[in-house]
Amino acid sequence: MPALEDYKGQTPAWCPGCGNFSILKTFKEALVELSMEPHQFMIVSGIGQAAKLPHYLKCNTFNGLHGRALPVATGIRLANHNMPVIVTTGDGDCYGEGGNHLMHAVRRNLNIKLFVHDNQIYGLTKGQASPTSVEGMKTKNQPFGVFSGQLNPMALAIALDCSFVARGFAGDAGHLKWLMKEAINHNGFSLVDILQPCVTFNRINTYEWYRQRVYHIEPEYSPEDRTEALGRALEWGDRIPLGIIYKNHRPLYEERIPVIKDKPLVRQSFDLSKLEGTLKEFY
């Protein structure tokens, strides 16, 4: 079984007090408890503060372009579906720049785990509005306040029939670790939106602001009822639910592809012997 030290990466370049520290520590603990060794899984990320996470860990890593983590993860899963693939991203990276990819990744339902560090602001570019910023929030770029409606990633995911939809909070590490493990163990595309206070740029959605509003979804709640789940996903404001909001048992994309039924693409050898027959088709 791996130990926490096995995941030691570079020293994080996040601001002191950033919600990402807690997410990183919680994630490492989840990996230890799941016995996932550094070489056994892959993290794909894009650009933003959350996307730097794999450098602060030890693991296989593809840190690609802004917004494009999901297509890279899709390619990796299709080439090697024995490799667990986790995407670490933020609200700007995933819901903004990469919004189109999110919609189609959910539709495909590959077994990818999507952890969105949602701080409701752009951190890396210094404080512009993100798709999840609240209406009216004033920033340097939005001096009259944000006019666009606030994206509700939970409701969006449920509308798309996402296989696993959950919300965690960086200030509630124990609960977040449980959610991460549930997501990783779930057989299907899993979105975990993680409320993550940005202590430098977001003066509205602070630790205190979240703590006054979040609550754990009650144990008797059934996340398999899509209509009820949509109702729960729409809760935002005075009360913000944390936990597994929705899940289903849609068939996995990888399992529907006949050519990788026996083994992953990356382990299939290349056989030239069929070529003579293929060439005959042109006569």
Next chain:
Amino acid sequence: MDYSIKIGGEAGQGIQTIGDTLARVFSRTGYHVFTHQDYESRIRGGHNFFQIRFSDRPVMASREKIDILVALDGESISIHEKELSETGLLIYDSAALREKHQKPSFLDIPFVGLAAEKGGSKIMANTVAVGAVLGMLGMGLNILNEIIKATFKKKGEDIIKANIAAAYAGHNFAVENCSGCSFSVMPPSGPKMLIGGNDAIGLGAVASGCKFYSAYPMTPSTGIMNYIAGKEADYGIIVEQAEDEIAAINMTLGASFAGVRSMTGTSGGGFALMVEGLSLSAMTETPVVIALAMRPGPATGFPTRTEQGELQFALYAAHGEFPRVIFAPGTPEQAFYLTSRAFDIAEKYQIPVIIMTDQYLADSQWTFDGFDIKKIKYTDYRLRGESFKNLTEYKRHAFTSSGVTPLGIPGASRHTVVTDSDEHDEEGHIVEDAGTRIRMVDKRLFKKLPLIGNEMGPPLLYGDPDPEILIAGWGSNYGIMKESVDELSKAEKIAMLHFSEIYPLPLTGKFDYIGLLKKAKLTICIENNATGQFACFIRAETGYDFNAKINRYDGRPFLLEELTGEINACIGRL
């Protein structure tokens, strides 16, 4: 013997089916065949045509003059009648077109009537037309019958019989009624291979161990995806239709990073979206092969027509400085072998390789004696199995003398494989320091560049070895230039210089083609674009300036009589 047949009509009338079938009959008979297509961006209506040239000697371009025009609509008559050769004939169905012509070069054949009467359904009118053309040419129906049997195998014996009856009806009608037919064809020889540009690239990918292809459909590149998708089961390939071209190239890079040979394909507009991914391939040193099938731009341009307007774009696309390779095959055969080379070079040097074609090459079919599988080089450059497991240490971007670090397959050993679109250290982690930056640029660019340069083959010289007139070009103009040289060599000391390996520009050590250009009395660069992008590229790289340029930029390919006329005009101005 050198005949041209044109089938004209509206989209949806079955022009391509007639054209494909006739081309297959000719190639199986043993003739050399060249076909090209002209179609509009619509599924029904409009005016399209399919042109077939066949001969007992190699043909690789279309002529202006037509020997048999199959007019499936009235527009085909009004537009193309003037293209008929002196002995050319036009066949049409007066009942279907509701117009009757009394000219001696017109032959009225009741395609629809005969189909209904002999085949039992109007649907078989196109089979009647194919039979009629073969009857006019004095050819038999044995090969056509074989094709009908294979095509309709799944539809059952009755459909096969009906189509064969329809073919005979057309054939017999032509034999009995075509008093003006004076065609004579050579006796058959062994069957030839008939293949189009898109299929050749798809076949080249399959034959090179391509395991993953992701793309968004875009004319004229879609045929590549269609071909490879048809081979998924046989060869263990995944074809993923992406939500957009940005996703397509990023998926391709993901699959490549995970350890399989991967490719994407598109046209100019889609390539524009892929450009950031091209740069990502360079920074992460992840191999990728990109097929770029050009069509006229800017923007949506002419979606179904041809142009060589994206050479400068492909040369300079993407932010940052990095090596790339650009191939531009001139024939389906070159497309096949260069696709294979593209996979080899992409993986060997961990760089992007772009294969440029255009609608003209993508959609035209050529005959060959066959492709030689033995010429396909397959080397697995990946670090996998015991050789990876036994390493004591692995760094994805470790500095090496060649600049190339072995490509480890993630998960295949206890070593982690890390890469980043940010500037990174040897392990693949983000850095900010100047020293590492310089060493990484040296590794990716300056160390690899001379090695890649050595891989590039020289341009092909065809014609007079000591030419006074030297025509030059690249990509799909190979056939038209070669035939022009054949045509003009009776009167001139003329040769062609054709470039299919574009960038890095081939070295002149073994073949001093720049010296040859400088020695010639007249050099002409021939391109399907407005500005002469290849001429501009040669001047930028070597300082050599062509004496003259011939450019066509109306979205159509050069035709033989037209190009030889323009070359002669240049010679006349000497």
